[in-house]
Amino acid sequence: MSKRNPNKIKASVGENIFQVVALIVISILSISMIYPFLNSIALAFNEGYDSLKGGIYLWPRIPTFENFRVVWVNNNLMQAAFVSVFRTVLGTALHVVLSVCCAFAMSKKAYPGRKLIVTYLLIPTLISGGVVPYYILLRNIGLINNIWLFVLTGVYSFFNIVILRTYFEGLPHEIEEAARIDGCGHVRMLTQIIVPISLPVIATIGMYSAVGHWNDWFTGEFYVTKPELKPLQTVLTNFLKTTTQQIDITGQQHGQQQASTFTSESMKMAVLVIVTLPILATYPLLQKYFIKGVLIGSVKG
Amino acid sequence: MQTTTSEFIPAKKTLGREIWKNKALYIMALPMIVAVFIFNYIPLYGIILAFKNFKFNLGIMASPWVEPWYAYFERFFTHTYFEKIMVNTLAISLMKIITMFVFSVVLALVLNELKSMTFKKVSQTALYLPHFMSWTIVVGFLSRFLSLDYGLLNEIKVALVGGDPILWLGEPKYFWGIIVLSNLWKEVGWGSILYIAGIAGIDQSLYESASLDGAGKLKQAWYITVPSIAPIMGISLTMSIAGILYAGFDQVWLLKSAQTYDVAMIIDTYVMDIGLKQGQYGYATAVSLFQGAIGFTMLLSFNYIAKRYFSISLW
Numbered sequence: 001m002s003k004r005n006p007n008k009i010k011a012s013v014g015e016n017i018f019q020v021v022a023l024i025v026i027s028i029l030s031i032s033m034i035y036p037f038l039n040s041i042a043l044a045f046n047e048g049y050d051s052l053k054g055g056i057y058l059w060p061r062i063p064t065f066e067n068f069r070v071v072w073v074n075n076n077l078m079q080a081a082f083v084s085v086f087r088t089v090l091g092t093a094l095h096v097v098l099s100v101c102c103a104f105a106m107s108k109k110a111y112p113g114r115k116l117i118v119t120y121l122l123i124p125t126l127i128s129g130g131v132v133p134y135y136i137l138l139r140n141i142g143l144i145n146n147i148w149l150f151v152l153t154g155v156y157s158f159f160n161i162v163i164l165r166t167y168f169e170g171l172p173h174e175i176e177e178a179a180r181i182d183g184c185g186h187v188r189m190l191t192q193i194i195v196p197i198s199l200p201v202i203a204t205i206g207m208y209s210a211v212g213h214w215n216d217w218f219t220g221e222f223y224v225t226k227p228e229l230k231p232l233q234t235v236l237t238n239f240l241k242t243t244t245q246q247i248d249i250t251g252q253q254h255g256q257q258q259a260s261t262f263t264s265e266s267m268k269m270a271v272l273v274i275v276t277l278p279i280l281a282t283y284p285l286l287q288k289y290f291i292k293g294v295l296i297g298s299v300k301g
Numbered sequence: 302m303q304t305t306t307s308e309f310i311p312a313k314k315t316l317g318r319e320i321w322k323n324k325a326l327y328i329m330a331l332p333m334i335v336a337v338f339i340f341n342y343i344p345l346y347g348i349i350l351a352f353k354n355f356k357f358n359l360g361i362m363a364s365p366w367v368e369p370w371y372a373y374f375e376r377f378f379t380h381t382y383f384e385k386i387m388v389n390t391l392a393i394s395l396m397k398i399i400t401m402f403v404f405s406v407v408l409a410l411v412l413n414e415l416k417s418m419t420f421k422k423v424s425q426t427a428l429y430l431p432h433f434m435s436w437t438i439v440v441g442f443l444s445r446f447l448s449l450d451y452g453l454l455n456e457i458k459v460a461l462v463g464g465d466p467i468l469w470l471g472e473p474k475y476f477w478g479i480i481v482l483s484n485l486w487k488e489v490g491w492g493s494i495l496y497i498a499g500i501a502g503i504d505q506s507l508y509e510s511a512s513l514d515g516a517g518k519l520k521q522a523w524y525i526t527v528p529s530i531a532p533i534m535g536i537s538l539t540m541s542i543a544g545i546l547y548a549g550f551d552q553v554w555l556l557k558s559a560q561t562y563d564v565a566m567i568i569d570t571y572v573m574d575i576g577l578k579q580g581q582y583g584y585a586t587a588v589s590l591f592q593g594a595i596g597f598t599m600l601l602s603f604n605y606i607a608k609r610y611f612s613i614s615l616w
Contacts (some may be wrong), residue, residue, distance in 0.1 A: 015518065022411050023420065030427035033486070036442040037430075054451060098336065101329035111323040112316055117330055124341035127597060130589025132576045133347020136361070137340070156337050186325035215435035218551065222577055237437045237555065240444070265451075272441050279433055287426055290433075294491075295498050 037280060044068070044273040048266030067262050067270035076228075077235065077274065083220075084232040087150035088213040095155050095209045100202060103164030104190045125158045131222075138223060145226050153219050154212055160205045163296050167201045168194060170296075204293035207286055211279060236275045240268055351587035373587035382566060390567040393548040396481045398541045404489050406534065409496030410522055428490030436551040439487055443556070444470070447479070471560040480552060495537065499530040535607050543600035546592045568592050 038058050043051050044067055046060035055061070071077065106118055135144075143149040171194070179193050195202065220234030230238075242264075320327070347361065351374075354367045367373060377383060408428075415421045431439065446453050447469040455466035469475050503526065511521050550569040557565035568588060576585025 018414070018518070019416060022415060023417075026411065026415070026420075026424050030424040033427045033431050033490070036446070040442070052451070098333045102333035105326040105330035108323070108326055111326060112319050113327075117334065120334065121337060124337060126600070127345070127593060128341070129344035129347045130586055130593065131572060132582050132586045132589065133344035133350060134340075135577060136347055136350075136582070137344050141339075152336070152340070156333065156341060161333075186323070186329070190329070211433055215433075215437075217435060217437050222573070233435055233437055236441075240437065240441050241555075268441065272438060276434065276438055283430060283433060284426060287429060290429070291494055294494050 037276065040269050040272050040276075043266060044269035046266065047261040048263035049261055051266055052263060062261075064261060067266045068274070070262050071267050071270045071274070077232070077271075079228050080230055080232045080235045081274075083147065083150065083229060084214060086147065087153075087231060088210050091151045091154065091213045092206050092209040094151055095157070095160070096202060096206045098155060099157070099161050099164055099205060100195065100198075101190070103161045104168055104186075104194060106161065107165045107168035108186075121156075121158060121161065124156070135223065143223075145224055145229060147229055149223060150213070150216075150219060150231065153216065154209065157209070160208060163293050164198075164201060164205060166296050167198060171197065200289065201293070201296065204289040207289060208293060214279065232275050236271050239271050347586065348590055350583050351590045353583055355582045367583060373584045374591065376584065377588050377591065382571070385563060386566050386568055386571055389564055390546055390548045393477060393480055393553070393567060394545050396477065397484050397549065398538075398545070400481055400485055401488060401492055402534070402538060402541065404485055405492035406496055406527075406530070408489055409493040409500055409530075410526060412493065412497060413500045413526070414518070425490070428493070430490070431487040432491035434487070436487075436555055439483060440552070440555040443479070443483055470556065470558055473561050473564045476556075476561045476564045480549075480556065483556075484549065484552060495533050496530050499533045500526055503529045531611070535611055539600065539603045539607055542603045543596050545599055546595050 039056075042056050042058055042060050045063050045065070046056050047062040047064045048067060050056075050062045102121075106114070106121075108114070138144050138149065143152070175193060175197075176189065179189055184193070215233060216231070217233035217237045220229070220231045221237065224230060224234075350361060352367055352370050353361065353364045355361065355364045359365075369375075380386075412421060412425070445451070447455075449455065449466050449468050452466070452469075454469065458464075459466055467475075469479065507525050508521055511525060516524070546568055548567040548569065550567075550573070553565055553567055554570055554573070557570070569592075572585045572588050572592075575581045576589075
């Protein structure tokens, strides 16, 4: 990548040069991370054949929804989107509920078997049977080609449990003590006291899980063969890997006999935008939660 | 009647009461425990496949043992591709670990030095973004960027150095570089978070007294900042080393092509190819077992070394 000349400013103190260079380097880095998304959005909304001429960077030249329309209709993206949303919502809900309960139990200190439970939950992060035994298990319990597999995938995340536990342990003891004096048992403690004041952290865990579900293409690729069960990410992956000719043929088959404005490239861009948009849209707002989660989890964990 | 725990009551009675008193906690943890048992512990039993000649109709239990018990391992180690697979895996993995390690620390140091808080916050938002994208998306961008006909990299290359555009993803010699650099692009931002947090916690007076003693920024960084985040670095490194034989399935699987087959073959892709695709369950499990065993050993050894010589430990 071309760099702007850092010597543009006459060097006064070495520190100022460093500030300028650092600013430039970080800027270039940051821009390089955002630009591809903006470029893809621009290309997705631009007429395919026009894009071939080049020169589309941040804004479409000839705006159109054609790419999205063609891609949506031809690939049954509605079905894939349903699968993705289904798994993200239910999978995240399941993961959050189980993790919160489990983390709460782990955060209590003085009861028999606690250490056992913690160790029991730690071990799977260290050793694993690998892909094949997992696949065989899934087959034996009938989760291959089953939409519920997606919901159960990723239900266990030691990292998330630790984040929650660390947070619970860090809450002021007075709150709990006061409740106990009033005769509050474990269940009410969790549901009526701890959860309401832990919403930010719980939301963070939820978001980690949601992003994980949304981005997972592996499960849909290797543990599912029925096309109607493939989530968006898997469909996108296959779509991107498809050769240009195949896409052009398919496009022509579906009613675009006369001059069409889309190309395989523009269709790819449209799919990419569809798949990325949810995360891209919510990310800036949720960013601080994501960071907080990592920090809480790592300080203790 | 509630019994308060006192040393005069026999342990057996107290234990039972303690369990009953806390029954809610056990019930809370139960669903997760069951889920982990099903999806994480039961598959451990499948490790036995690494020693069995698996027949579908017989199932795991009844399938005959493979002769000799190390047959699959022997097969893997003497395989014509074994050397290639190991070299690729180790090379890619090590390069990724080292570059991520170095550059996330450097990035954290640089970000820490920035004077403008707004710039720092805005750029961090940008830097963490690629981490939340799947490799599918990133590879999508990468394919465009490296494309022969309309890729930005080729545009730049031809403009600066002239000559013909290169089919980057088709050339074996560029493959590792592409893998390592794209991994950096995707993860360096997120990787620096821990260090940024660590640096933020350093006592500012240390820097003040250092500069009073005449230490410049560079010396301050080397003698104050780096040692302060050394524990974090140690733990990060230890955990990375444990994954040394896992070179990154998603990324390599999506980026490899027929031309780069030789340099792209890593243990994970090999296991997927022979295991799930060709159905050689026993052999694939053996290779996975090898991967896991080495990783586990490295984790223990590294943690031991870190504990003994640097007082850093994961547990």
